[in-house]
Every structure is written in structure tokens, then in C-alpha cells.
Amino acid sequence: MVHDEAVVDETGEAVGRVLGTADATPLQFWTAVAPGSYLQLDDVVVTKRELPGREPVTIAGVVTQVRARHEGAQFDSDVFAIADGTLPALVQEAAEITTTRIDPELYVPPSPGALVRRATGDLRAAALHFDRMEKRVPMGTGRDGLPAYLNADFLDGSRGAHVSISGISGVATKTSFATFLLYSVFRSGVLGGDAINAKALIFNVKGEDLLFLDHPNARLDDATTARYAELGLPATPFPDVRVYAPPRAKDSSGTPDVSSRLAGVDSFYWTLAEFCESRLLPYVFADADDERQQYTMVVHAVTAHLARHAQPADGGIGIDGTRLGSYPDLVDYVVARLTDEETRGTWAGSAVNTGTVNAFARRLIASKKDLARLIRGDLAARRPHAINTAESAQVTVVDLHNLPDRAQRFVVGVTLKAEFERKEKAGSAKPLLFVVLDELNKYAPREGSSPIKEVLLDIAERGRSLGVILIGAQQTASEVERRIVTNSAIRVVGRLDPAEASRPEYGFLPAAQRQRVLLAKPGTMFVSQPDIPVPLCVEFPFPAWATRPSEAGQAPSATLRSIVQSADPFAVVGGRSEDEIPF
């Protein structure tokens, strides 16, 4: 026996032997559990196979199923005789092992009767491919209480990018896992020097849960701190967070519409001038790029007209000599121009009939109520109001939870478009931008087409090279555009609906795990990454940051700083670079 084998034999207690009554294959085999030992799901085990004239093959795997049965019983009712103490029977447990690694790569089955040991230390790391990961992000602990890692190469775009998280809302803790993953990426040191400049953009769609990322969690106890320490992470809130919220409805001063977080929230909006100049009109419509819709032609014609003719005027815009001071004014103006026979040609082109114009007008008028608070002509243009992650804090939280559906889509679409275009111009993948977006099925549904979906598809397909990493979450991956799901290198599943779990989108889960996701506890996720053939079951620790107002501890001092104070008081009001004196 060679020396390193002896070392292998010393590590890991023997827990059983490979079964000979079921087929042992290189990829899956059964192990009889020795009396006095146990194996639970997700335990990592290792066995050895001696080969003539070659070095022995180490076969490592994880437990994907465990069963116990009475041997010696023939009938179901025999269990009573056995429990009564009259029929001798043996309780025998067996565990199904799914191979994760064969080293060296010789695909031979383990021999029945071979000792199976619990893998610990380096053996466990090797079995789960952690030893091959140059950069590894801790993502929680496995069922055995030891850290489980994610290969950062598949997160930062080096070999793959994007994360897709699925699970029932409320139980699956999708957003909590997404924020923990972000925290781990930023704080574990895997990004090295890039961590300082890496940014995250988080859309908060539900409650005010994510508005307290920079507040310590008052319910954090020593046990949780210790769990963070095991993962090599400090148990602290996010250090650098900026929160944006939409302006309050019908409030002319534009104060942010939040109820629980009072300090350190900035409002975001778009001025009418920006709306016209940046051609944001298509984002008002959910299906503006759908080829089946006639009115999309009008959308693009009007967008182009506005971009060409609208002039900034005292907060609002002036167009053809009319000053428009609010979004409803703009809508009314556009609708009036389009219904007028004389001006329709210049606004929408000559080939458009009344029915199409009416379809456009109907949708545009409907948007007045939802978007009036976001597209403003009454607030100072020089007041900082744009969401720009490059100039913002490390983590930018955009609160959408108070907004109606259409407004949420508008904000997400426009913000992502701006960020993506900025990254496109920069042309380099570094620094990375992580985008956390829940309810992806709403923004990128499987059916139909829209400008927002196009942006998300762009991110999914080209974001990897541009350093934009999408961490998308949804209740049902089957309702999300397939190209976005397939482009995600890392797939995460929390508690799933039984009907959903049987869909082909979750084909990466082995049969036993498909059953297990139906009863996954909050905080338990199944993570599939390209490196490891079996999804890992991880439990991530309780957040060290507050997830609701009641948990929030002392607010950090930075939040007291208002964004208004950070604005440059000497900037030229409404200054446009082309207006400057040319010398």
C-alpha cells in the first residue's frame, strides 16, 4: 500500500460498505450503512477501488437517498411481530451515492464490499471540487455543518455568469440568499482589489425589506456570528449602501416615498427633458416591441419626434412653442397632436390610421396615473435624481414596492438600460456590476417581447463580457424567458411548488432533490454550479443586516448624510455642455 493511501485511510470514519445486491455503477451506487453508523442526505463519502497495475481510483460522492428496511420480514404486518420481539429481523440502512468525482478519471464502478468512509477535510473539499476552485465564495454550510463554496469563476464572468434563483415567495428566501451571496462576494475577498469598485444594484420589490441593508441586525446572536466566522466572513451589515425611492405621489417637493426608513433615502425621478432626450417612451409600454402590435410604429415615431423637438424649459420642456410642466400635460399634448388630422402626419407618419393612433392614445393615457410621479417637470433639474451605480455607493437599493406594475417595469427597464449602456461605453468588464432583480418572470416573461425584456436578454447574453451579472429571482423559472435561464451558470432553488418542481427547467435536480425542494426550510437552498455534478444543499446564515424595521439596530452615521448635501452647489443650473461659451 502506498504512503498517501495510508493517510487517506486515517481520515474519515468508515460508515459502511458498497452494496452488492444493487448494481454499482461509476456514477451511482448504493452503500449499506454499518451498524452504529449513519448517513444522511448530502453527506460526502469516499471509497477506493484497487486496479491491477494502476494507481487506485478514489470515488467520491454525496448521499442522494437513504433508506432503512427490515431484513427478514416478508409481509408488511411482520413489523408488528418484529416490534413485539417475536420475529428476528435486522434493520438495515442503505444510502444511494451519486458520484461527484472520480480521481484519476477512470470510470470503473466501486467494488461491492469496499469500505465507504465519511469524507472530511481535504477529501471532502476534493469530493465537492472545492480544491479546484481558485476563487471560492462561501455560500453557506452543507448539511454536515461545514462550509460550501461557489466557484467565483462562474459568478464573475471569467467562465460564466448570472444566477437564477427560484422558489415560492415567502418561504424560499430568494432575496435573502441573493443579498447573502452579494455580501459574501464583496466581503470574502475573492474579488481581490476589484471588490472596492464592484457595485451592486438591488431592486426592492416587496415591502421595505431591503432598505435596511446598512443597519445591523438587532437579533444577531453569538451563534450566528460564529457561523459567519466559520465561513470566513465578518457578521456586519453592508458598509456602503445608498437607497433610492420614488417621490411621494402628489407631493410637489419630491420627497422619497418610504415609511420606515427616514434618513439616508434619496428620491429618484426623470425630468421631462431626460424622458424625451433619452427616448424613454417605449419603456412606458409593456409590449412596445411586439411585432404583432400595430401601434408600436406610433410609439417609435412619437419617441423620435420628442427627442428631436423637445427643448428643456425651466424644469419642463417646450415643444413647438408650448411649455409642458408635467407628464400628464405631455400625454395630453401628444394625444391632442395625434388626434388632430393636420399634425398627425408630422408626429406619427402618414401611413397610420385612426385605429392604431387610438390604440396608442389609449395606452398612453392609461399610463398618466402611474408615471406622473416619476417623470417630472416641476423639480429642479440640477437636483441629483438619477440612479447611477458608478457614482453611487457600493450597493444601490432602488425601492419599487410602492409603485404600480407599469411604473416598476418603467424604472427597471430604464435603469438597467442606462447602466448597461454605460458599461457598454466603458468597454471593460471591471468593475463588476451585480444586478439583483426579483420577479424576473414579470420583466422577462417567456411569451412576447418588450423593451425591458430586450435589455434583460442583452444582459443575460452579453453581460458576462461587460461585467454585468444578473442575479434574477422568480417564483417559477418556467415562466421566465428560456434564454435568460439557460444563460445562468448558477441555478439556485429554494422551496418549490410541487407542480413547478416537475417541470423540465429543474432537470438539473436529481429525483430525490426534486422531492426535497418541496419541503425545503427557509434558509435552505439547492445550488447547482457547473463544476459539481450534483446540486449542493446549503443553509445560509441568518442575515447580519436588518431585513425589516423591527430588526434594525443603530443607523450608520453615513445615512444621515443627505444626497442633496453631496450635490455641487456651484454647478450651473440646467447647464448643458453645448450651451457653454465655445472658447
Next chain:
Amino acid sequence: MTRLYMDTWAASYGAAFQGGDGPSSPSTAKIETHHEVDTEAWHPIVAPEGVRPPDVVLLVDGVQRVDGTLSTEEDDGASFPGLAASYAAGVVRCDLARGAAELAGAQVARALFTASPSVGDVIAGQVRYAVHKVSGSGELSKLQGSVQGPLTALEVEISATARTDGDLLVVDGPLRGRRHLPRTIGYVKTQQSQYLPPALALVVTALRPWQRSPVFALGTAWGGWSWYMRLPGSSGAPWSGIVRVECSPDLSIEQAVELANLSLVTLPRFASTSYKDPRAPQNLIPIAGLERRLRGLLGDPRLLHRALTLATARLT
């Protein structure tokens, strides 16, 4: 009108008794029936109140199987038949207080039974069949019976290993050479000999489940104290579910009665049901489980047969 009863034992095991309505061959053994109650006053007996089954019951049994029949070719041209047999004995420890039945010990042995004076051990694959010389002419039909001796020896050996104080050892079959073991009863499933006179046999057939006959003494060479009892789950035929239990003749009548009462509260709870066991109810549940385990320990018969064939082919 004559009533008919289907025998609960599967046909391949023979009947629980041989003959029409009871043990067929009248025994010539001397019996004494007056020890517990007067012969004239024989009646079914139920266990007195307060008799509780022991916490631990040990049941011993053995199984045997013929793996192959061989024939030798001696130097002088003569030929002897040989029987390669595997046999195993085991003991089940039924801890009724704890509700756990476990295999307390099992031993497997293999031997080649033959009268051939020259043949050596047969090594078939990984197993060895030790030669067991049989005296006499060694016809094949007699060889089968000669397995019983070593098997009983194995049973005695194994049953001694699991004893604890206050337990009860139930031996499958007559006690024979095991009479010296303490607190031991022999359990006879099939009734071949008619020991009792017809008048007293009527008391036996009148037994109801959980009842026994009075203790009587058997005067044979292997005799001792004995009694009949009926197990629950019998078909209702006169002799169905009737077993004979015996204990050592070295005991006093009081000790024998005590064992008889103990057996009456212990054995019926082990009785098997007909759809699970072809020899119900006499084949006790622990014994059936033990036999299954022991048969498993004997190894795969096809594998052994092939190994024997290979081994003998190599020898010639």
C-alpha cells in the same frame, strides 16, 4: 356426519400429523399419566393466574441443505455415494420485555458425508467440505439422515452461548441429547406416535387454544415429561394446532408442571398465521424467521453447486 378440514400445512411439508384423525402409529412406549392429575380425572388445563412469560425466550433451530450428491471412484473400482451438505444452527433471542428479537448466534458448517475410506476434503471455491465418515454401507438414502447428528451437536453448542438467568430455551424438535440444559423445553411440531390411550387422546383433541393436557411421563429411552397443547390459529380439525412439548425427566413433577404452565403462556404468542407460513400455526414465528436467516447464511445453492462441479471436475 363426518366433518372435513383442510390441513393448514402446505402439502409439500406433509401433514402436521400422519393418518386420518390423529397420530397414526400407536406407540409401544410406557407412559405414566397419573403424576399431575389422576388418570381418570384428565381434563384440559389453563395456565394459573399469575404465570407470566419469561422476559427472554431463546429459540434454537437448525437447517440443512444438500448442495450436491457425489460418487467416488475408489482405487479398487468400488464407488461410494457422497452427500455434500451445508447445515447451520442458530439461536434467536426474543427479548419480550424490550420488544426485540435478534439473532444471538449462528454457525454454518459444511461437510461431505460419505462412507468412502479414501476421499479427502473437497474445496469448492472459497468453501471447504470437511469429510464426515459415515459407518456402514453408506447408501445415499441413509446419508441424508446422518446430517442430523452434527447439526444437533451444532445446535447444542450454539444454544449454550446465549443463555442468561431466567430465560427459557425452546428447542425445535425433541430434546434428545439436550436434556441436561437447564430451563429447556423441546417443541415437537408433528405428531407421529400415538402415546396416549384413546380415552386420554380425546382430552387432547378437546383442547382449546391456550389449553394444555396434564403432564405425563414418557418411558422411552429419549423420554421425559411431556404434555400436549393447542396453539391459536388452528383450523378446528381435531389434531390441528396441537403440539407436544417435553422437558427433561431429571426434573421433579412440580418443576415439570411449572415449565408446562410457562410454556402455555409463552408459546401461543409465537404461533404463526397460515397465510404467512405454510406450516402454521405450529411453525413458530421466531423459528420461521431464524430458518430464513440461516438459509441465507447457507449461501446460494446454485453458486455452491457450480463450485462443487468445478472442484470435482478438477480432481478427476
